[in-house]
Amino acid sequence: MCGITGFWNPSRTNERELRFTLDRMLDVLDHRGPDDRGSRFYLDQGVALGHTRLSIVGLDHGHQPIASSDGDYAVTVNGELYGYKRERTQLACQKLDCSGKSDSAITLPMYLRDGLSFVEKLRGEFAIVLYDNVKQRLVLIRDRFGVKPLYYAVNDNGIVYGSEVKSILKHPDVPAKLCPKAALHQMMQVMVPGTTAFEGVLALKPDHLLIASLRDGRIEVETQRWWDFSFPTSHDPNPDPAEYVQGVQDRLIDAVATRLEADVPVGCYLSGGIDSCSILGLATTLQQSPVKAFTIAFDNAEYDESHIAKLMAKRTGAEQELLLLTEKELYGPAFERATWHAERTFYNTLAVAKWHMSRRVRACNYKAVITGEGSDELFGGYPFFKRDWLGRDDEGGLFAGAILAEDDLKHPAWQDLCGFTPSWIQPWMMTLDRVRPLLSAEMRDLLNEYDPVAAVVAAIDPDQVRGRHRLDISQYTWSKTMLEGQILTWGGDRMDMANSMEARPAFLDHHVAEYAVTIPPEVRIRDGIEKWVLREAMVNVLPRELYERKKFAFMAPPAHTDPEKRSAVQEMIDHWLTEDRVHAVGFFDRGVLDAFIDAAWKETDGTIARRNDIVMNHTLQLHMLHGQYVEGLPLPAVD
Structure with missing residues (x-):
């Protein structure tokens, strides 16, 4: 690295x-x-x-x-x-x-x-x-x-x-x-x-x-x-699930074993999800010595899954390093540093949490960890994949307003490309609708004819989409946009390497990926259970509590969830969204923006509040990026 x-x-x-x-x-x-x-x-x-x-x-x-x-x-x-x-x-x-x-x-x-x-x-x-x-x-x-x-x-x-x-x-x-x-x-x-x-x-x-x-x-x-994540135009109509379970198991074992090779110790990131727990379980049996596992914990029970991670660490005998993060760590100087490293905005302070975690990894004298990124993309793990194929099954819970839309939306460019508008883009279309009224008159004039949703569609190869199963289309389009632009960037490499630490995502081994696309949809998601084939492949590795658990929202608690976080965000707003800087950046109408922020702190609907948090995070970071890169402001020290 x-x-x-x-x-x-x-x-x-x-x-x-x-x-x-x-x-x-x-x-x-x-x-x-x-x-x-x-x-x-x-x-x-x-x-x-x-x-x-x-x-x-x-x-x-x-x-x-x-x-x-x-x-x-x-x-x-x-x-x-x-x-x-x-x-x-x-x-x-x-x-x-x-x-x-x-x-x-x-x-x-x-x-x-x-x-x-x-x-x-x-x-x-x-x-x-x-x-x-x-x-x-x-x-x-x-x-x-x-x-x-x-x-x-x-x-x-x-x-x-x-x-x-x-x-x-x-x-x-x-x-x-x-x-x-x-x-x-x-x-x-x-x-x-x-x-x-x-x-x-x-x-x-x-x-x-x-x-x-x-x-x-x-x-x-x-x-x-020179390569592509290509789904076939048809799948086996009578698949043998056991064959695919074994195929996934064999390839994942090989991928983890391969990524354990290094001339320095290799640890594992460990959340409470199936993906990282599977990685740790396999790494434990592949290594002669106990594995070091690194876990993030949050101060909000709704968003914290460290109790499952602790269970997995105990089961495997891993030496677990647990890092509890509150508003003191997620906002202020660390938020600014994470923005500088990301070079783009991010919707949730999970990026800041990852920055802190890579810092802890290096403090423990580790330079490399194996991670679970990519599993959801390969095996249909996200709730919007299931929604695109099987329809709505709930209101989204903590996902609503962040990665699931509460309304069903359509866009003509997506309808033309896919025959439907993927569920993963819909909450961001709703966010876009919330953002446009905040723009300055100059920006509204400049971007009046620009359709950002259609621009994303235009970057996707239609030959890799048309004629595919709905689940394949959803997985492919997400992987070609949000996997690289979000998960592997501000959620991955940029926060890890900020502290000189290499992450190795075993699921994104191309031998695993090229096999995963051949797995029929009804084996990836079976009887409404996401990542069924992976669960079965890891059934003897995972704790029963995790094997039976639905997909959890791995996000940091948004600012609206407690007064301390709201106060921390408001402090950044007071510092970064000054009249002079908002004018210099020129993207927003200051009066409309102030009214939006005032209303956002009074919002009681959880779904809308999550969307407001997203807009405030992005707004802050656009002005931070301007200050850091255009104005050349120095970065603050982090204790």
Whole structure:
């Protein structure tokens, strides 16, 4: 796990200028790689490659960038490549040089042997940047689900890239400016795949690679998709559930065993959910020594599931580290720091909780944990998946207003693409309706003709949707938008790496995923039970209380749930939503915004109150992002 950044500016070849610029870009990625730093330049071409390293595999042998013996090729890697020892041995048998002992060392000889198709043979979570001086091209590659981030900006002077947007904004050719359309998307929670909060900065989509080539003195780029999370157009009409249960069990055991390999201790994140409990249960039997488990607890019983986590830790003999979080930890300086690391807004302070947890992990001298992200996407775990296939079965409980809509909504673009409007987008459509009246006159005029919901639809490949089962469509569209844009970003990599800690999501192993899409819907969700196939695969691993439990809302308690949290949020509002800053950002009408906040604190309907909390979180963070990145305000210290 590391940070990578760099640029290709063909017209700029001054060594001092290149080094100074790259150093500034690397400085803001120190948290991603505090153990080592490296750079490589191709001065005649204006190419700079930079790397900050968090050493987990090959502790003393992983310096990057890695270059070929003749210097014509160089690569930087962020992430983990599993099975590298076997691949390294195969390369050696083919008389291909792969002398490095880190997992990243296999990438360059594989590229020299296979060309760009080498990426299809990689197993793991990764972002790779490779420079080929012979073909005069720079290649950016992102893993199948987007576990590892990679961003870029292209302009008349060339291309700039980085693991985080903040490094790109340190390049003199990329000014920090919030994008109005992206701001609207953040307010409704759903980003357009491939976009960021900042004008001119794009995200390389998961399962894509980008090729930047020099043509007639200018950099031209093209992107290619090299994999996809593809559901079949039909499923087995008479499935044998036992076959799929065994198939899931076999592949998940292998995925967890693979992710336990490291040259440092590997722990587990442990909530009270089926996913993380399954991971811990398997890791316990796979490891010789007790597993260290890290659990978040909240001060509100409705949102806290640490009692189940404690039960699982006791069952497995895990050494559990329990972190209780209150409004003192979830708001104030930690909230601001989490926003800076996320580089976008988030609807719930679970992101702040994850920041605190990764901090505790590092304080316990752990650099890596295995996590449960991706299970819901693969096995139909979210309540909106079940609703899309089987219809409504309740009013949503704590999900209502946050991830389930209380009304049934339709949008013509979704109806055209899918034949229905997925339930996962509907609460965010309702949030959008709540946000639009808050906009300033200038923003209303600017965005009047812009339909953010249709923009999200336009980014989804219709060939992967049409002709599929409703459950498949729901899972696919969520995975192509919210999995990468939310769960793996502010809910994953960005909060983990903020404290130099690597998360390894075993469920998103592509061997597991490619099998999961073949499982018939009635085996994924059986007799109304979500993730039935996973439950059965883990029946002897999970406590009975958890095996029989419905999906729980893993969110931090929203601000409206107690006076202390409301007071903490109001304190941030008083600091960040000043008249001058609201005017400078220009996104909201100050008077309407003040009236909304006043009314929000008086709301008694829980569903509406949750939606109001979401709007306030996003509003605060848009102004924080402006202050942090546009104004350049320093980050506060966190006790």
